[in-house]
Amino acid sequence: MLTDYSRIVVAYDHSDLSKKALNMAMNLAKQDQQIELLVVMVMQPDRPMVYSYGYAFDAYHERQKEEVKAVCKEVEQELKSLPNKSRTFAIEGSPGHMIVEFVKQNDADLVVMGSRGLSGLKELFLGSVSHYVVQKAHCPVIIVK
Numbered sequence: 371m372l373t374d375y376s377r378i379v380v381a382y383d384h385s386d387l388s389k390k391a392l393n394m395a396m397n398l399a400k401q402d403q404q405i406e407l408l409v410v411m412v413m414q415p416d417r418p419m420v421y422s423y424g425y426a427f428d429a430y431h432e433r434q435k436e437e438v439k440a441v442c443k444e445v446e447q448e449l450k451s452l453p454n455k456s457r458t459f460a461i462e463g464s465p466g467h468m469i470v471e472f473v474k475q476n477d478a479d480l481v482v483m484g485s486r487g488l489s490g491l492k493e494l495f496l497g498s499v500s501h502y503v504v505q506k507a508h509c510p511v512i513i514v515k
């Protein structure tokens with residue numbers, strides 16, 4: 371039983387490690403149907419996030435919103451394989467800050483995220499978002515690598 375962790379937030383940027391984080395959170399949730407999963411994607415209006423759809427950065431915010439909506443649908447499809455309550459959220463702002471706020475506001479008790487994301491800079495073990503969330507979150511954070 372994982373009764374200590376009843377609401378898990380997955381920080382998702384569509385990178386391979388965030389997919390791995392989603393998988394891990396889903397596996398944790400399988401242990402107890404009461405565990406809720408909240409998957410959050412933070413859009414930065416001035417930055418690309420979803421590269422894996424194949425096009426380079428498109429300055430249009432609307433386009434980014436469409437991409438994120440499509441990714442949310444994909445994730446929701448995956449989440450449907452579980453009986454647990456789950457939801458995806460697309461919010462805007464600075465990712466680290468928004469994730470920490472989201473975790474607080476939703477009274478979550480665990481965050482699962484990747485060590486690295488989409489930046490492609492591999493010289494540091496932790497990316498700036500994971501670094502920020504580990505430091506500032508009020509609850510435990512699992513860093514998937």
Ligand SMILES: Nc1ncnc2c1ncn2[C@@H]1O[C@H](COP(=O)(O)OP(=O)(O)O)[C@@H](O)[C@H]1O
Pocket residue numbers: 381382383385387388391410411412413419465482483484485486487488489490491496497498499500501
């Ligand atoms: N915009 C975002 N929205 C939600 N989660 C994110 C976002 N950016 C990063 N993350 C989470 O943080 C992890 C680490 O990414 P990050 O710190 O941005 O590293 P990198 O510098 O390699 O991109 C990702 O695997 C993902 O779980």
Ligand SMILES: [Mg+2]
Pocket residue numbers: 487488489497499
């Ligand atoms: Mg990143």
